[in-house]
Amino acid sequence: MTMNPGGDDLFRKRGAMGSYGRQSTPSRERVVEQFLPRIKSIALGLLHTLPHNVELNDLVQEGVIALLNAYDRYDPSRGATFSTYSMKRIKGSMYDYLRNLDWLPRKTRHLIKVVEKAFLEMEGELRRPPTPEEIAQHTGLTDQEVRLANMEMNRRQLLRLDGYLQDVDSEGDYSDFFSSSDPTPEELYEKQEFRERLQNSILSLKEREQLVLSLYYIEELNFKEIGAILGVTESRISQIHSAIMLKLRERMRQQDP
Secondary structure (H helix, E strand, O other): OOOOOOHHHHHHHHHHHOOOOHHHOOOHHHHHHHHHHHHHHHHHHHHOOOOOOOOHHHHHHHHHHHHHHHHHHOOHHHOOOHHHHHHHHHHHHHHHHHHHOOOOOHHHHHHHHHHHHHHHHHHHHHOOOOOHHHHHHHHOOOHHHHHHHHHHHHHHHHHOHHHHHOOOOOOOOOOOOOOOOOOOHHHHHHHHHHHHHHHHHHHOOOHHHHHHHHHHHHOOOOHHHHHHHHOOOHHHHHHHHHHHHHHHHHHHHHOOO
16 A cells, blocks of 8 residues: 655645745654655665665665755645655656666667567467566576566666657657656647557556556555565566566557557
8 A cells, every 4th residue: 555654744734824934844854754764665666676786775865865855846836745746756866866877788688679579479378477487498598687688677667667668769768757847749749649558558458467557556566565465476576567568568569650
């Protein structure tokens, strides 16, 4: 279930007054205290699918900095709650930090393409997502190569979901769902068209696959929590999520004019 850090209670009086006076505004220390558990939870959820050189403390630090920036910029007159406003910026800051670490050798890019192709082929034959061991046997890759490809594939799906689903190369430009800049009319049209194609593709998925997406992206549960609900392991949910993303990308590609 989604955690509520209680930040909106802290800002309720401030929002009702429409004032930024010191007496109605919670201290920075109090806001950090309330939101830190949620920041750590988000960081831990990201860490599961990232390389070992990514440190939990670095992600948490990025989240805290984003929280304090949100604290300084928050304007309740715009209608958004502080929790919604700050969480968007916390996640965006963590994603930006991880994108800056992103650089894939050509060999790794090739491994990803081989594994993705095997995923789609085998999922159709098996009527379920293949295991890493089955992919290794099917492709002739080593278990380590499949694990590397899966890790990087998960990272691309997680950090650049819109670009991944639109099949943009990892070195290309990406529109960012967490961007704070105002989109142009052309960008708004493209995003609307993207969302419509995505919605149609999601509706074509199996009920269980739609449930995984809902639990992860709407309820904001991590893979371990989803696994507990569905009675499978955390790593299996990671595999299922990757398979869903591949399937969505293929179906969205088929909708291209």
